[in-house]
Amino acid sequence: MSRFTIFIYISVLLSLAGCHNQPGQKNSIPKDTTTVQQKGPAKFEFHDEIHNFGTLKAGEVVSFSFRFENAGGKPLTISKIDNECGCLEILYPKKPVQPGEKSTIEVIFNSDGEWGNQFKTIEIETHSGLKKKIAVTAHVLNEQFEKLINTK
Numbered sequence: 001m002s003r004f005t006i007f008i009y010i011s012v013l014l015s016l017a018g019c020h021n022q023p024g025q026k027n028s029i030p031k032d033t034t035t036v037q038q039k040g041p042a043k044f045e046f047h048d049e050i051h052n053f054g055t056l057k058a059g060e061v062v063s064f065s066f067r068f069e070n071a072g073g074k075p076l077t078i079s080k081i082d083n084e085c086g087c088l089e090i091l092y093p094k095k096p097v098q099p100g101e102k103s104t105i106e107v108i109f110n111s112d113g114e115w116g117n118q119f120k121t122i123e124i125e126t127h128s129g130l131k132k133k134i135a136v137t138a139h140v141l142n143e144q145f146e147k148l149i150n151t152k
Helices: 003-018 033-037 143-149
Strands: 044-046 050-057 061-070 078-083 088-091 102-110 116-126 131-141
Touching: 044 131, 050 061, 061 131, 078 088, 088 116, 102 116, 102 131
Parallel strands: 050 131
Antiparallel strands: 044 061, 061 102, 078 116, 088 102, 116 131
């Protein structure tokens, strides 16, 4: 073999060794990004966190459904809901909300006995200890309270 042939042979081997590419060790972005986004613990992602019922007459009963999604990678199970007022009734899913699944928490507000500007918070807690607050507001017109305040 001539020196020139040996030189070509070694050059080709070296260039091929430099192009060594292991399958599965690509530096590209994964095609399925949903699996990357859903890793980690359960996570609330609410469409709205506050709802304003507007002006109500005392005694009106109104409701609003807060829509949310479990944006985490584990099932989300609501274990406890606290609210500051007996005027609220809260309906929530008793079964676990799976990753990527959507659900609602319905808040029913009974304005009987209320007066003026109202701001009511609801704290939601999951089995994993995750806490989230949502709220409802309203301005309640109550003729009985108005008469008491405006007596001359």
